[in-house]
Amino acid sequence: MRSVRGKLYLLCALLVFASIASVYRAPTANAAQITVRSLQLIGVGTTGGSLAGGTVNHKFAFTIPGGNTVGSIKFEYCTVAQVTACVMPTGLVTTGATYGGETGVTGFSLVNTTNGAPYITRTAAAVGTNVAATYTLNSVVNPTAVNTTFFVRISTYTSTNATGSPLDTGSVAASTANPIVLQGVMPESLVFCTGATVTVDCVTVTNPTINFNQLFSPTDTATATSQMAASTNATTGYSITVNGPTLTSGSNTIPGMTTAAGITRGKSEFGMNLKLNTTATSTVAVGAEVTPTPDGTDLRGQAQTGYNTVDQFKFVTGETVAASNNGGAGPTNAQLYTVSYIVDVAGNQLSGTYTTTLTYICTATY
Template identity: 65%
Template sequence: MLIFATIAATYQTGQASALQITTRSLTLVAGASDGGSKIGGVVNHLFTFTPGTSGQTIGSIQFLYCTTASVTACTTPSGLVTTSATLFSQSGATGFTLVNTTNGAPYITRTASAITGTPALSYQLNTITNPTVTAQTFYVRITIFTAASLGGTATDTGSVAAATTNQIILTGTMPESLIFCAGATVSTTSGIPDCTTATSGAVSFNQLFSPTDTATATSQMAASTNATNGYVITVNGVTLTSGSNTIPAMTSATTGVRGTGQFGMNLKLNTTATSTPAVGTEVAATPNGTDLRGQAFTGYNTADTFKFVSGDPVAKSDNTVAGPTNAQIFTASYIVNVAGNQASGTYTTTLTYICTATY
């Protein structure tokens, strides 16, 4: 939408007895709902100008709307309405009231008094209906009178030009959106989680499995959606397996116990009570219940407590209430504890995270 348009003009009025008004312009200012240069829009007209005669007496100023700038007969632009105009502001020479009874020829009037020097004058007339002819240039002939109500002598004069035009109406559509990715790491770009930075999903544990220590690993995922009811992320897969040998999954949320077969995960920053160094990171950015709603789900949302059940929800965008959310990065922390008789071998699992949005 075009909000305003300003065009200054330097048209001579041809009145030999009058001095030229200088530095003059008409700015089409946006109205309550219409852009300033909208064809037929109800807008505001701001006049600024400087008198040519220093110290003159001013009693009234006329704004005569015409289709031409010359002093020949004035034809009011088609569709122009000034009879609803109001005087919104005045400066430089004040004390005026508006007379708008004649369409296309409003004027402001006061008890005549002299100005000091040649001050910059400014008057804004509100709720004027622009001409309705497409892309029309129209002119306003400004004339200063020495007495009230267009009486006395016409002194300084000058014309300004303005133009109406088509508005630019931009239209765009935001579709249903779900951005989700998982990998060993997901980074940010300009502080925003960026799925184009997601690395391979191949992740190795930090050490060999041992009945005397806890092995750890991490992966990351990022999600955002505009879904009204937000998203749910589930983990899907099987426990770590080597041939026919497996490491028992932690089917209920519990702490790690060294020397006991355990495979589990959470989405929290854990402590050295689980491992050294501590594994994991809190969701980033921190959920705030408004534009950041993603958080770890029950069973996976307590530090140093781990669980793994295929199909479980591990995260939801339901902080405060389920709903849309900007992007956040979750860090999944995995632990493995093994019993002393755990069979040797290379243990692997393929986990698939699924993010489901409900619109």
């Protein structure tokens, strides 16, 4: 009987120990996975977001599984993901970071006292299910190793100081990279062309030999047009002068108009302007305005005094007929000019074929 009683005591003791062990078993973590997560490295000024050692902004985006009360979210920078202990990347600095904004789950402020492990905190509150959120940490100094991937372990906590067991976890990855430096040279530039017709970019230029629209007559005005285009990056822009003699036939001439004036039929005169004229000059309005229209910024080219008034004409060799000085002299994109020529003759103008060769000179000042 004594032996049986001893065995019963031992069995009871084992049952009690097993019961106590079951009651005091250590708790296990059951953190949910943070999903749809990413880290965007955003450049600041001329500093690229992935520049090694660059001071840039880190924008985290992820979906919080939810259903928990969240008081803080920690961002722990590591050289590996969540497999082993965290080793902070060399050169990383988060203690100078500032809070750049938030969406989704909001109301946080940044605590950056521990380098490599900043967290955001708020009064703990419930979070809905699967809430998409973004958080931006400004002025984070990237790790200094080039072409190196680093990881940030994201954890949510009920506590307001990122302590205790995490509620939800997940990792994101980013990498530093060498910047690509592109370099090119813009030389001093002047594009200028003349012809019967030209395109504004001077790609197409037609024959520069031009005939007036009709025979010269003391009762009607003969007209003709030519075109030119110009652009430059010169600091003070360009000026265009007309150079050459008036119309001549042997020793006979048709005088150039030395002052800007309207036409006078029955008087021998040769003139020009850079305007869209009206039927006061000829039956068909001759000429065109400079195009594109000058705006004083990117398009500065315009006709100059003496050549910039509708139905007023002038011709003095060597004078400036156009310049890029609208809004002040300066560089300009390409513009197209149409030059209108007029001829009136007196009844006693001697017959003959009257010609002139005009040279337009475009001078850029850098």
